[in-house]
Amino acid sequence: MACKAARQTDEYHGWECTITEGACMFLTPNSKACAEMYGEGPDAEEMFDEEED
DSSP, X not given: OOOTTEEEOXXXXXXXETTTSSXXXXXXXXXXXXXXXXXOSTTHXXXXXXXXX
């Protein structure tokens, strides 16, 4: 799995986001893309910390 916030489910398209409590926005969970596009997910904090430096 490529996103720590995604978990497999029998709903949606097979992946649920534990942050939004809905369907993962990607067919294959991708926490880096989620952080870049939506500013959410486990990689978002790391991304914003790098921008501040």
